[in-house]
Amino acid sequence: MGHEPLRRLAAWLLLALAPTALAESQRSLNLVTWDGAYVKSQVLGFIRPYEQARGVDVAVLQYDGGIDEIRNQVRAWNVKWDVVDLELFDAIRACEEGLLMEIDHGMLPPAPDGTPADEDFVPGTLTRCGVGNVVAATVVAYDRERLSPRPKQLEDFFDVQRFPGRRGMRRSPKVNLEWALIADGVPPERVYDVLDTRAGEDRAFAVLTRLKPYIEWWRSGEEAVRMLETGVVSMSSVYSGRVYDAVQRGGAFEILWDHQVWFYDVWGVPRNGPNQDQALDFIRFATSTASLANQMRYIPYGPVRRSAMPLIDPEVRRLLPTAEENSRTAVAGNAAWWAENLERLTRRFERWADRPVMVPRDLPH
Amino acid sequence: MVGAMVNRCLRLRSLCARLLCARAPVSAALLAGAAALMATPLQAAEDTQAEIERLKQELAAVTERLARLEEQLARSPQVDAQTPQPEAAPAEEPLSVEVLSAAAPGAEREEAVAVEDEPDIHIGGAVRFNAFFRDFERSSESKRGESGFDLFRLGIDGEYRNLLISAEYRWYPFMDTLHHGWVGYEFDGGDQVQVGVHKVPFGILPFASHNYWFGVPYYLGLADDYDLGVKYTRDDGPWNTQAAFYKSEELGDPTSVNRYGFDLVRQGEQQNEEINRFNLRLARTFGAGSGCEHEVGLSGQRGQLYNADTDDSGTTWAAAAHLDSRCGRWNVQLQAARYDYAPKNTAGVDDSIVRMGAFAAGYDVVSDADVLVANLAYNFNVPWRAIDQITCYNDYSRLFKDTAGFEDSQLNTTGCAIGVGSLFTYLDVIQASNMPFFEDGSLAGGGDDEWHTRVNLNIGYYW
Numbered sequence: 001m002g003h004e005p006l007r008r009l010a011a012w013l014l015l016a017l018a019p020t021a022l023a024e025s026q027r028s029l030n031l032v033t034w035d036g037a038y039v040k041s042q043v044l045g046f047i048r049p050y051e052q053a054r055g056v057d058v059a060v061l062q063y064d065g066g067i068d069e070i071r072n073q074v075r076a077w078n079v080k081w082d083v084v085d086l087e088l089f090d091a092i093r094a095c096e097e098g099l100l101m102e103i104d105h106g107m108l109p110p111a112p113d114g115t116p117a118d119e120d121f122v123p124g125t126l127t128r129c130g131v132g133n134v135v136a137a138t139v140v141a142y143d144r145e146r147l148s149p150r151p152k153q154l155e156d157f158f159d160v161q162r163f164p165g166r167r168g169m170r171r172s173p174k175v176n177l178e179w180a181l182i183a184d185g186v187p188p189e190r191v192y193d194v195l196d197t198r199a200g201e202d203r204a205f206a207v208l209t210r211l212k213p214y215i216e217w218w219r220s221g222e223e224a225v226r227m228l229e230t231g232v233v234s235m236s237s238v239y240s241g242r243v244y245d246a247v248q249r250g251g252a253f254e255i256l257w258d259h260q261v262w263f264y265d266v267w268g269v270p271r272n273g274p275n276q277d278q279a280l281d282f283i284r285f286a287t288s289t290a291s292l293a294n295q296m297r298y299i300p301y302g303p304v305r306r307s308a309m310p311l312i313d314p315e316v317r318r319l320l321p322t323a324e325e326n327s328r329t330a331v332a333g334n335a336a337w338w339a340e341n342l343e344r345l346t347r348r349f350e351r352w353a354d355r356p357v358m359v360p361r362d363l364p365h
Numbered sequence: 366m367v368g369a370m371v372n373r374c375l376r377l378r379s380l381c382a383r384l385l386c387a388r389a390p391v392s393a394a395l396l397a398g399a400a401a402l403m404a405t406p407l408q409a410a411e412d413t414q415a416e417i418e419r420l421k422q423e424l425a426a427v428t429e430r431l432a433r434l435e436e437q438l439a440r441s442p443q444v445d446a447q448t449p450q451p452e453a454a455p456a457e458e459p460l461s462v463e464v465l466s467a468a469a470p471g472a473e474r475e476e477a478v479a480v481e482d483e484p485d486i487h488i489g490g491a492v493r494f495n496a497f498f499r500d501f502e503r504s505s506e507s508k509r510g511e512s513g514f515d516l517f518r519l520g521i522d523g524e525y526r527n528l529l530i531s532a533e534y535r536w537y538p539f540m541d542t543l544h545h546g547w548v549g550y551e552f553d554g555g556d557q558v559q560v561g562v563h564k565v566p567f568g569i570l571p572f573a574s575h576n577y578w579f580g581v582p583y584y585l586g587l588a589d590d591y592d593l594g595v596k597y598t599r600d601d602g603p604w605n606t607q608a609a610f611y612k613s614e615e616l617g618d619p620t621s622v623n624r625y626g627f628d629l630v631r632q633g634e635q636q637n638e639e640i641n642r643f644n645l646r647l648a649r650t651f652g653a654g655s656g657c658e659h660e661v662g663l664s665g666q667r668g669q670l671y672n673a674d675t676d677d678s679g680t681t682w683a684a685a686a687h688l689d690s691r692c693g694r695w696n697v698q699l700q701a702a703r704y705d706y707a708p709k710n711t712a713g714v715d716d717s718i719v720r721m722g723a724f725a726a727g728y729d730v731v732s733d734a735d736v737l738v739a740n741l742a743y744n745f746n747v748p749w750r751a752i753d754q755i756t757c758y759n760d761y762s763r764l765f766k767d768t769a770g771f772e773d774s775q776l777n778t779t780g781c782a783i784g785v786g787s788l789f790t791y792l793d794v795i796q797a798s799n800m801p802f803f804e805d806g807s808l809a810g811g812g813d814d815e816w817h818t819r820v821n822l823n824i825g826y827y828w
Contacts, residue, residue, distance in 0.1 A: 078717060166654050213656035213693060232654070302552075338672045348750070355753050359696035363493065363756070363782055364573050364789050364827050365589075 028057040029278050030272035033085035034265075035062045037245030037299055038223035042085075045295025046286045050349060053285070064219050067094045071177065074099045079273035083282055086130065088264040088335035089174075091340060095129035096339070100151060100268040101276060102128055109288045111307035120289070125304040130266030131283050133292070134241075135302035137321035137330070138175045138263065140256040141243050142235040144230060153257040157235055158183045158207065160214050165234025168207050168227045171217040173262045173349040174338055184258050188331045195337075201345070205352055213357045228253060240321050243297040257326040263333045264304065368546055426561065447689040484525035492517045493825035501804040501817040505775065514538055515823060527551045529559075535812075540623040540725045545591045557598045562615040565590040565626075566598075566607035566646040568665045568685045568700050568738075573762075574770040575696075575742045576778040579793035579822045580762035584801060586721060586810060587683060587702060590626035590760055591615050592642070603653055609644040611668070622722035629706075632727045637708045637718035639681065642668025657692040670708045670719075687738075694746070696758075700738035707732070717768045718809040728801045729809035733767040754784035764808060771810045774799040 031047065033039050039062060047058050061081070063069070067090050073079045086094065094100045102261060105126050108117035125132025140157050144150060147163055156163050157179070169176055178191050184207045186194050194200035208215075216233050218224040224238040225246045240260065243253050267286065269279040285291060292303040294309035300319035303309060304350060308316070321330065408418030493515035499505040520533035529549035535542055546563030564571065573588040574580040582588035613619075614628040622630055629639050648662030663686055685702035706719045718729040743760035744760040757780070764774040780793035788790035797803040798811040803819070806812045 160656070164655070211555060216654075351750075351753065355747065357656075357694065358691045358757075359575070359694070359742045359756055360754070363575060364825065365572070365577075 017130060017271060019299050027055065027278060028059060028080045028282070029275060029282055030080055031085075031282070032061045032063055032081045032083070034065070035220050036222065036225065037242050038239065038301075041288075041295045041297075041299035041301075044298050045293035046288075049291070049294070050282060050285045054281070056282075058282070062220075065090060067097075067099060070094055070099050071097065073230065074271050077272045079222045079270050080133070081270055082273055082275040083279040084268050084270065085133065085265050086268045088127070088130070088266055089123075089333075089338035090357075091127060091130040091266045091268050092335055092339035093139050093342065094268060095127065098173050099271060100129035101271050101273075103269065103280070103283070105131070105133055107280060107284060108230060109284060111289050111305065113307065115307060117287075117346075118234075120307050122304050122306065125264050125266065127266060130268045131287050132264050132266045132304035133287060133305060134265050134295070135320075135322055136263055137240040137260040138170070139240045139243075139260045139321070140235055141224075141228060141238045141253050142256065143185050143231070143252055144254045146231065146234050147253045150254070150310055151235065151256055152258070154179060154256070155183045156280075157237075157256070158211055160211070163235065166214050166216050167211060168218055168233040168236025168238070170224070170237055171353060174342070174344040175333070176208060176349075177204040177345070178333070179199075179237075179259065180204040183207060183329070188259060188329070191331065192334050192337045197339075201348070204346075205316065207351075209357075241301045244319060255326075257321075257329070259329050259331055260321055260326065262286055262321060262327075263330045263335045264335070368526070389747060419632075432516075433784055441636060441733070447694065451720065472612040482721070484523055484803045485506070486523040488519070488521050489828055490517070490519040491825050491827040493823055495821060495823050497819055497821040499819050515825075520544070521600045521786040527553075529557070532564075535625060539723070541791055542623050542625055544625050545615075555600055559596045559598070560594075562591050562593050563596055563609075564610055565592055565611070565666075566596065566644050567666060567683070568646075568702060569662075569687045569689050569698050570646075572758045573687075573698065573700055573738050574778070575756065575758040575782065576760050576780050576793045576795070577818075577821060578776070578778055578795045580738055580760055580778075581764050581776050581800070581808075582700070582702065582738060582762060582773060584721075585704065585730060585736065585764070586629075587685070587704065587736065590628070591629070592626070592639075593617065594642075594714065596644075605646075605648045605650070605662075607644070607646040611642045611644070614638065623726055624723045624725050627721050627723040629670070629719055629813075630722035630727050632720050634674075634711070634714045635729075636673040636677070637670045637706075637710070638673070640671045640678070642666055642681070658690070659692075660687075660689040662687050662689075664702075670706060672709045672711075674711045675709050678708070681706045685736075694744045696740075696742040696744070698738060698740035698742075700736075702736040702738075703734070704736070705733045721808075726801070729807065731768055731771055732768040735763065735765040736762065738762045740749050752783065752785050754782055756783040766809075768810065772812060772814045774801050774806065774808050774812075776800055787827055788826050789827055791821070793819075793821045793823075795821055796817040 033042060039060060043060060047060065050056065051058050064257060067086070070081065070084065070281055073081060081132045097224065105118050108131065110116050115262055121132060122135065140151070140154065142151060146165065151157065151163055157167060174240055177195055179192055181191050181204050182201065184203060195204065216227055218227060218236070221239045222240050224311065225242050227233045228236050228238070229246060229251055240255060243255050246253055267283045269276055269283070276277040287305070289305050289307040289311070292305050292308040296308070296312050302314050302320045302322040303312070321327060367692040395544065396822055400487050427694065494512065495511040496510060497516045498510040505511050515583060516535055516537050518535040521530065522531040527550055529551060532546035533544040535544050539666045541577070543562060545562050547559045547562065547563040549557055549559040553558045561714060567587055567590070568582060571589070572579070573582050592611040593613050593615050594609055596609035598605060599606045614624070616624055617628065620628065620631045629637050631638060632818060644664070645666040646662060649662070651659045665682070665684045667682040668683050672679065681704070683702060683704035685700055687700040688697070691695045708719060710716055717732050719732055720727055721730045724727070740760040744757055745755040747753070747755050762776050766773055775798040777796045778793050780791060783790045783792070796816050796818050797806060798816045799814060800806040803817040804813060805814070806817070
């Protein structure tokens with residue numbers, strides 16, 4: 001009789017502990033990536049298959065790039081982002097700042113024919129702290145039903161007299177400065193040399209200043225698509241892969257491939273995180289030949305593994321930024337240059353962007 | 366035995382977790398054993414049979430749940446995390462463009478991140494100082510200019526879901542007062558309702574001038590005026606509609622001149638106050654987003670003039686047509702307005718004037734008049750990195766008085782507004798003819814017909 005309350009307590013504790021223990025056994029991973037059709041392609045291409053294969057619950061968080069949040073989490077040793085899809089220059093910056101863990105590329109799966117990963121990946125897509133996932137591009141897209149004649153070259157994007165209407169541009173110096181110089185006559189191969197000089201910087205900003213009254217800024221790739229779909233702009237810079245998704249929804253959009261700017265996205269793992277083994281396991285899975293090929297079924301970006309290309313339907317291959325007819329004037333974004341100059345130029349760019357062109361309606365009083 | 370196990374579990378919770386879940390068959394057996402152990406002695410010395418039955422049922426349910434999990438675990442592939450998996454996600458279906466549309470948006474996933482639902486509150490303010498020279502003040506000339514504290518203000522702007530709030534309070538050396546304060550609701554279509562003290566929708570908005578001193582309409586209560594009421598705002602493509610009803614002036618005290626916006630005030634024999642006023646403003650913007658926008662609009666207001674001496678109400682109305690054109694870096698503002706006050710004064714009180722007040726001062730204003738505004742401004746492309754904005758302007762406004770013998774009032778301000786980060790500076794040359802605050806100028810009769818000048822430098826820090 002005297003032991004009865006103790007036994008009853010024990011029984012209840014067991015009952016209480018059982019579900020807690022079950023919950024702890026379910027592994028999870030916080031994955032941070034971009035928005036719109038891109039995250040859709042990742043979810044269907046390899047995130048859901050990974051969840052099924054590993055029994056891991058992947059929480060997909062969306063962001064607009066940058067490394068500020070990673071810096072905050074890593075420095076506070078309160079890392080909630082387990083694996084992040086970064087633009088290459090951000091990955092380089094974050095790695096140099098010691099915000100990402102170094103990745104041993106030997107852990108990556110070989111190609112189906114046994115080719116080692118470091119030979120299978122496109123050169124430059126494996127970095128000290130990053131593993132490449134796609135070759136994407138920033139292009140100009142337009143609504144063919146709104147523009148007549150249709151733009152043929154990058155210079156047309158900057159010509160609001162012949163091609164009237166507002167222009168969508170990412171609120172960032174990246175790509176905009178390169179395009180401004182190219183439209184002003186700088187040969188693409190000299191763009192970064194020119195931007196390295198004060199006069200070159202000023203020249204790029206001067207070109208953008210002429211266009212500024214017509215610019216609508218976007219921050220996420222999906223915003224750019226929405227501005228085209230709603231007719232807010234007649235042309236916009238946009239991530240190339242997003243356009244096809246918009247076309248599938250009924251938009252009459254065309255891509256102007258002239259002077260598209262290529263960029264790579266890479267996976268990175270923030271330092272000091274509690275889930276690094278799981279994060280590496282995910283990267284291993286997500287960058288396999290099959291996973292990359294599977295993702296390309298949902299978005300026409302170039303795979304970073306050569307072995308994935310033969311698995312892609314020829315019709316889709318025609319739509320890739322790396323397709324021969326699309327890439328004749330392509331500019332390879334210089335991630336190393338941007339990693340070095342982004343912070344400085346972003347400060348100037350933001351201040352420049354905030355300066356009004358028209359007389360402000362609401363002066364402070 | 367069970368007690369010992371529980372104690373160990375309390376100390377080694379994570380170990381137990383693994384035991385219970387990763388080795389589900391073992392834990393199921395343990396639970397079943399525990400149930401059996403408990404059941405026997407409990408039956409021997411138990412208070413109620415019903416409780417035993419309930420415990421048995423709960424244990425059975427847990428056992429069943431564990432069995433299900435054990436089954437799931439058995440079905441899951443055993444993965445060695447260290448082994449490269451070259452063909453982890455085989456592409457089984459044929460690849461084609463068509464499948465691009467087959468996917469569900471990421472946002473539809475159950476794991477999609479919830480949108481943050483927190484109030485968006487901004488608290489801001491400003492502190493400003495003036496340095497000025499007045500050619501109509503001997504001391505100003507003797508001192509080679511004057512200077513002083515202008516104002517300190519604090520404000521809040523907030524948004525939570527569809528609810529809005531905005532308020533600002535100002536401290537001047539000679540008075541402190543509410544600038545505005547309202548709560549609002551924004552409907553899904555963008556329509557908005559504001560209740561409280563808010564800006565009266567009349568003429569060019571938000572300001573019918575570019576400079577620090579404003580133009581003639583401000584001193585007539587026909588620009589940048591704030592009253593107490595309810596306002597509805599709606600945008601339909603290029604059209605903007607604002608309709609409002611104001612029960613009274615903003616303070617509820619028509620005898621006070623310690624206010625920001627000019628209103629009729631009760632002083633001396635002038636005992637009129639504005640009540641029950643309706644406002645309607647319609648505007649259409651041409652070329653929105655083209656870099657060359659032209660807003661044309663019509664405004665009207667009609668209300669009552671309550672006279673505290675006669676306890677009777679007269680009427681008042683005003684109407685305006687405006688053009689606000691922003692083309693490239695140029696801005697042209699044109700506005701023509703007419704107003705009329707028809708008070709019910711006591712016999713012998715002059716009906717040709719009404720009394721207005723604000724900024725701790727009151728003055729007479731002609732009862733019927735036309736008002737003209739013609740402003741031109743240019744926003745420079747600043748070549749210097751340190752300066753964010755230079756907008757220069759010439760703002761001209763004139764009051765054409767109906768009453769014979771009353772000289773017109775005019776105000777012309779030439780100047781520039783310069784923005785450097787959080788610092789904002791107005792440098793104005795203000796020339797006035799027959800305007801209050803300039804010698805003996807008057808918006809009614811009398812006054813003088815001379816031009817007076819005030820050079821004003823206003824430096825403000827805004828946050």
